[in-house]
Amino acid sequence: MSLITVERKILEKNDEIANLNREKFRFKEMFTMNLVSSPGSGKTSLIEQSINVLKHKLKIGVIEGDVQTNLDAQRIDALGVPVVQIVTNGSCHLDAMLVRDAFQKLIDLDLNLLFIENVGNLVCPAAYDLGEEMKVVIISTTEGDDKPLKYPAIFHNSKALVINKIDLLPHVNCNVDAISKNAYSINSELKIFETSCTTQEGISEWCEYLLSMVK
Numbered sequence: 001m002s003l004i005t006v007e008r009k010i011l012e013k014n015d016e017i018a019n020l021n022r023e024k025f026r027f028k029e030m031f032t033m034n035l036v037s038s039p040g041s042g043k044t045s046l047i048e049q050s051i052n053v054l055k056h057k058l059k060i061g062v063i064e065g066d067v068q069t070n071l072d073a074q075r076i077d078a079l080g081v082p083v084v085q086i087v088t089n090g091s092c093h094l095d096a097m098l099v100r101d102a103f104q105k106l107i108d109l110d111l112n113l114l115f116i117e118n119v120g121n122l123v124c125p126a127a128y129d130l131g132e133e134m135k136v137v138i139i140s141t142t143e144g145d146d147k148p149l150k151y152p153a154i155f156h157n158s159k160a161l162v163i164n165k166i167d168l169l170p171h172v173n174c175n176v177d178a179i180s181k182n183a184y185s186i187n188s189e190l191k192i193f194e195t196s197c198t199t200q201e202g203i204s205e206w207c208e209y210l211l212s213m214v215k
């Protein structure tokens, strides 16, 4: 078998399991979000802020994907929210099988909203359906305006873009309008949010959106 055939077979198998995951999530009436970004853009911080605002309105759970350590899961656990850590031992993305196995530990909890924090990487997470209802791509103001053009697949496959760390705008060479313009050129349907997990700016708009998706 050629390498391309092997890769296609892996993705076909993944999609099969992802569809089963999605059926299970929908049957449970749970809205599932797959959060994708480069390392350090603020995925865990955004989840923490969302939990702080919404924990009395929704039953939230989290699956944390990391290459090593359970440090992010500890942060979520400290908020009293059920969390399962997936350590990929070097693999740079989550796949539907890992999520299926992790979800077994949350299946009896009647969650309304499940966040899946992917491994920090803008490349392969775009290709791996986990069974989520939507992908969210996060980029921070410390990254380049040209990220959407360099990594178009994840911007194309996401329903929402969160531009995070806007509190740093006075200190960094970042043009938020250019990020939005580049992102829209890839995906004109994207819903774009501007947030700071430090000052909480934009967090209430983001949480309103989450509530409207879950309802």
Ligand code: MG
Binding pocket: 043, 044, 045, 072, 117
């Ligand atoms: Mg994280």
Ligand code: ZN
Binding pocket: 091, 092, 093, 121, 124, 125
């Ligand atoms: Zn990967």
